[in-house]
Amino acid sequence: MPASDVAEQPEQPWSRRRLRSTNERLLLDRLRALGAASRAQLARETGLSKPTVSSALASLAAAGLVHEVGTQAPERGRTAVLYAPDPAAGYALGVDIGRGWLRVAVVDLDGTVVARADMRNRARASAALTDLVVSTARQVIANSGVDPAEVVHGVVGTPGVYDERQRRVRYAMHLPGWGRAGLVDGIRTELGVPLEVHNDANLAALGEYTYGVGAGSRLFAYILIGTGLGMGVVSEGRLFTGARGLAGEIGFLPWHGRQKPERLEDAVSGVAVVESARRFGMHGQLTAKAVFDAARQGHPGAVRAVELEGERIAHTVAAAAAVLDPDLVVLGGGVGHSVDLLLRPVRERLRALTPLRPRIAPSRLGEDAVLLGAVATALDTARDLVFERRTAGT
Amino acid sequence: MPASDVAEQPEQPWSRRRLRSTNERLLLDRLRALGAASRAQLARETGLSKPTVSSALASLAAAGLVHEVGTQAPERGRTAVLYAPDPAAGYALGVDIGRGWLRVAVVDLDGTVVARADMRNRARASAALTDLVVSTARQVIANSGVDPAEVVHGVVGTPGVYDERQRRVRYAMHLPGWGRAGLVDGIRTELGVPLEVHNDANLAALGEYTYGVGAGSRLFAYILIGTGLGMGVVSEGRLFTGARGLAGEIGFLPWHGRQKPERLEDAVSGVAVVESARRFGMHGQLTAKAVFDAARQGHPGAVRAVELEGERIAHTVAAAAAVLDPDLVVLGGGVGHSVDLLLRPVRERLRALTPLRPRIAPSRLGEDAVLLGAVATALDTARDLVFERRTAGT
DNA sequence: CGGATAAAGTTAAGGAGCCTTACTAGAGGC
DNA sequence: GCCTCTAGTAAGGCTCCTTAACTTTATCCG
Numbered sequence: 046m047p048a049s050d051v052a053e054q055p056e057q058p059w060s061r062r063r064l065r066s067t068n069e070r071l072l073l074d075r076l077r078a079l080g081a082a083s084r085a086q087l088a089r090e091t092g093l094s095k096p097t098v099s100s101a102l103a104s105l106a107a108a109g110l111v112h113e114v115g116t117q118a119p120e121r122g123r124t125a126v127l128y129a130p131d132p133a134a135g136y137a138l139g140v141d142i143g144r145g146w147l148r149v150a151v152v153d154l155d156g157t158v159v160a161r162a163d164m165r166n167r168a169r170a171s172a173a174l175t176d177l178v179v180s181t182a183r184q185v186i187a188n189s190g191v192d193p194a195e196v197v198h199g200v201v202g203t204p205g206v207y208d209e210r211q212r213r214v215r216y217a218m219h220l221p222g223w224g225r226a227g228l229v230d231g232i233r234t235e236l237g238v239p240l241e242v243h244n245d246a247n248l249a250a251l252g253e254y255t256y257g258v259g260a261g262s263r264l265f266a267y268i269l270i271g272t273g274l275g276m277g278v279v280s281e282g283r284l285f286t287g288a289r290g291l292a293g294e295i296g297f298l299p300w301h302g303r304q305k306p307e308r309l310e311d312a313v314s315g316v317a318v319v320e321s322a323r324r325f326g327m328h329g330q331l332t333a334k335a336v337f338d339a340a341r342q343g344h345p346g347a348v349r350a351v352e353l354e355g356e357r358i359a360h361t362v363a364a365a366a367a368v369l370d371p372d373l374v375v376l377g378g379g380v381g382h383s384v385d386l387l388l389r390p391v392r393e394r395l396r397a398l399t400p401l402r403p404r405i406a407p408s409r410l411g412e413d414a415v416l417l418g419a420v421a422t423a424l425d426t427a428r429d430l431v432f433e434r435r436t437a438g439t
Numbered sequence: 440m441p442a443s444d445v446a447e448q449p450e451q452p453w454s455r456r457r458l459r460s461t462n463e464r465l466l467l468d469r470l471r472a473l474g475a476a477s478r479a480q481l482a483r484e485t486g487l488s489k490p491t492v493s494s495a496l497a498s499l500a501a502a503g504l505v506h507e508v509g510t511q512a513p514e515r516g517r518t519a520v521l522y523a524p525d526p527a528a529g530y531a532l533g534v535d536i537g538r539g540w541l542r543v544a545v546v547d548l549d550g551t552v553v554a555r556a557d558m559r560n561r562a563r564a565s566a567a568l569t570d571l572v573v574s575t576a577r578q579v580i581a582n583s584g585v586d587p588a589e590v591v592h593g594v595v596g597t598p599g600v601y602d603e604r605q606r607r608v609r610y611a612m613h614l615p616g617w618g619r620a621g622l623v624d625g626i627r628t629e630l631g632v633p634l635e636v637h638n639d640a641n642l643a644a645l646g647e648y649t650y651g652v653g654a655g656s657r658l659f660a661y662i663l664i665g666t667g668l669g670m671g672v673v674s675e676g677r678l679f680t681g682a683r684g685l686a687g688e689i690g691f692l693p694w695h696g697r698q699k700p701e702r703l704e705d706a707v708s709g710v711a712v713v714e715s716a717r718r719f720g721m722h723g724q725l726t727a728k729a730v731f732d733a734a735r736q737g738h739p740g741a742v743r744a745v746e747l748e749g750e751r752i753a754h755t756v757a758a759a760a761a762v763l764d765p766d767l768v769v770l771g772g773g774v775g776h777s778v779d780l781l782l783r784p785v786r787e788r789l790r791a792l793t794p795l796r797p798r799i800a801p802s803r804l805g806e807d808a809v810l811l812g813a814v815a816t817a818l819d820t821a822r823d824l825v826f827e828r829r830t831a832g833t
Numbered sequence: 834c835g836g837a838t839a840a841a842g843t844t845a846a847g848g849a850g851c852c853t854t855a856c857t858a859g860a861g862g863c
Numbered sequence: 864g865c866c867t868c869t870a871g872t873a874a875g876g877c878t879c880c881t882t883a884a885c886t887t888t889a890t891c892c893g
Contacts, residue, residue, distance in 0.1 A: 064458050065879065085841050094881050095842065122840025123888040264682040276762070285674070287764025288658040288797075297761040297793045299754050309761075360693050367691040367703075368670070368762040370681025399691045403682075459850065479870050488852050489871065516869025517859040 068093060069101045070432060073110060076130050081114050083125030102128055108435040110134050130154060136191050137427035138199030138238055139420030140178065144219045144272050148416040149181050151189045151196065154431065156424055160189030171222030179235045197430045199238045200423035202415040204273055206290045207242035219272050243422065245415045246293055247284055250277025252418030253375050257409040266371040268361060271379030274310040278369060298364055313357045315379050322350035337383040355390025359398060362391065366401040377408030462487060463495045464826060467504060470524050475508050477519030496522055502829040504528050524548060529825035530585050532593030532632055533814030534572065538613045538666050542810040543575050545583040545590065548825065550818055554583030565616030573629045591824045593632045594817035596809040598667055600684045601636035613666045637816065639663065639809045640687055641678055644671025646812030647769050651803040660765040662755060665773030668704040672763060692758055707751045709773050716744040731777040749784025753792060756785065760795040771802030
C-alpha cells in the first residue's frame, strides 16, 4: 500500500516529447544494467542510431543523471568514452521497524549504502517509537553527508498493513501503540521525505528477490517466521499484494490445533516452538533460539519440537504451493538461523503432503532482508522521481 | 501456458513508426470501449490533435479495422461522422473440452458469438476426442459462414495444465487418453488455426471476470467445484498462473481427512458429496445433484452432507483468502447450481475460521464460464494479431 | 614509419509524424 | 441572413529519428 501512489496512466498519447523521454529512459535503464557503456555500445544494444544516442545522452548528462566515467580501448579503433549513471543524482531511504530492532539506511541511486544505523527498539508507546524513527533517520542522513533535500523517497517496513484511508497500520499486534492513526504522516512531515509503508514480509521478499537468493525467480514466496508469521510474494519481479494489501497473511491460514481451530500463526511462530519444547519435556527460561540450540546438541525434546515445527512449516509451504505455484520458497525471519535443522523435516513432510514441491532455500540476507527490501523499493521510486524532475530542474 | 507465446520485449526503442502504431492502437482501443465515436470526440478523449486522429483513423480504415457507421448531430454545429471497429476484421475460436460436454464457439472481434455448438463428450480414447474436437470446430466455423482463414486465433480450455515442452496436457485425470503427447499439435494442424491451451478453471475465472460477476474486481478467485477441484485467479485483469502454470491447483491443498492426509480434491469434489451423503444414511444410485435436490426437500442426511460440503469449501476459501487476499470469490462448476444451499454454511464456517472474509458469490455464467473465458482470451490475442497484420496486409 | 583497417563519434541531409493555426463545411439560433 | 458553434481539412512548422558520409583515433602489418 504505497502512501504516495503513482497513478498509472496506461493510455497516454505518444507525442514527440514522450518519445524522446522514453528513449532517454531506455538508455538510462540500460546504463544501470551495464554499469557503464560507450555511446556506440548503447546504440548497438538499444537499436537506436548513434546520433540519437549521442544527443539523448548529452541531455541526460546536462540534467546530471549520467556522466563520463573513463575510457575503454576496443580491440582496435578509437578509444570509447564510457558513460555511467551518476549515483549522486538522488538518494533513497529505507526503514525497517521491527519489534526488537529499528534499522535505517540511506542509499545512492546505484543502491550503494552510504549510511546505516541499527538501533534497539525499546519503545513501548507510539510517541517513543516515532521519535526514535525520526531521530535515527535524521542521524543517518546527517552521517551520510547527503543534503536532506536530495533524499527523494523513502520506504518503511513494518509488521501489519498500512491502511491508506484510515492513515494507520493495521494488524501490527507486536508493536505497542503503532496502530494509532496519523503516525506515519507525522514521521513524513518531520523528515520531509515522501514515505511509503509496506508490510515487512513483502519487503523481505523483495529484498531477497533483488539482492538475495530469489533473483530471477518467476514466482517467489518468502516466508517470514519469527514473532509472527507472514509471507511475501514476488511475481514476475513485482510485489503481489492482493486486493487490499493483505496477500500473504498466512498467519490466518486455517489450522486445526490440538483442541480447537486456531490461527496458524500461533502454531508456527517462535512461541509455538517453545511451547512444544515444553510439552516434550524441556524446562526453564526457553526461547526459540535456545530450543534450536538444544536440538543441535541432540536434546530429544528439542529435536521433537523442531521436527514438529518443520511439519507445520511444511503445511504452510504446501498451502502456498497449491495456491501460488512458486518455483522457490525462502524461509527467513527468526528461524532463518536454524534453517539447517528445519530443511530436512520440512522436505520430508512436504513429500507426504503434496506433489507440488517447490525448491526451498534459506534466506541469504537474514536480518537485513526487510531493510534491503525497503531500500530496493524506495530506490525504484527514487529513480523514477529523479528522472521525472530532470526536465523541470533544468 | 500459451502455445504460441508472444515474446515480451519490454525495452524497445521508440522510433516514429512505433509511435504511429501506438497511437493507432490507442484509438482502436478507445473505439472498442466507446462502441462508436467521431474523430473530434476521439481527439478530445485521447489528447491527440484532430489532424492526427483523422490521419490515423484513415489508415485504420484503409486496413479494414474501422469503418463509418453513421452520423450524430451534436447540440449545435456540424453533424459528426461516427466510426466504429469493424467486427468482421477477424474471428476467434473458443473451445471447452469438459468431461461431459464439448463446447465450441466462434466470435467476431466485437465478441459477439456468430456460431456455437455444444456436443456430448462420450469419447473414451484420445483419437475419438481429437476427432470430435476437430469435426465440431470445423462444423461451427462452417455454420458461422466465416472464411476459415479469418479465424486468426483459438483458445482451448481443458482440465489439467498444458506442458509446453512435453507438448501434452498433464494432471487431466478425468479425460481418458487426453494426456498423450502431440494431441493439441494434431488439432492445431487439422484446423489450421493457432491454438493456445489453458486450464479450465483459469479460463472460467477469466470468463467470469470479463462477462460475469467478477467485472472490476482487483483480485478475483474463481473456484471450480465439480468432477475435480480447481481455482483460477485474475489479478488486475490478468491471469495469475504461477511459475509453471500450476497456480490455483487447490486440489493439492493439504487436508486431514478422517483417517489419513488426503487431497482436498477428494474431500470437496462431487464424489465427496455423494460419499458423505451415504455416510449420513442415504441410499441408492446417488449423484451430487441428487443429494442437493434431496437437501432442498429437507432430507436430513442430505442436509448434513451439504453442510459438510459447505464447511470444506469454507476451508478452501479461507486458505485462498489468506494467501491471495481476493476481494471476490466466485463458486462455480457442478455445484454452481446449488450455491443457494451452500452459501450460508460456507459463510458461517468462514466466520469461525478466519477474519479475512472476501465477498462470496455464485457464478453468473454457469456452464458457459470456461467457453466464454476461452473466447475472451482468444479474442484478446486475435485483436492483437489483426492489428499487427494491418501493415503487412496493405 | 606509413598505409590499411576498424571502431567511435560527429555532421549533414532527409523524412516521418505530430502540432498549431487557419481555414472550410454544415447545422442551428436569433 | 447573419452569428455561433462544432466537425473536419489544409498548410506550415517543429521535433526527433535515421541514413550516409565523414572525421578522429586507435591497432595491425608490411
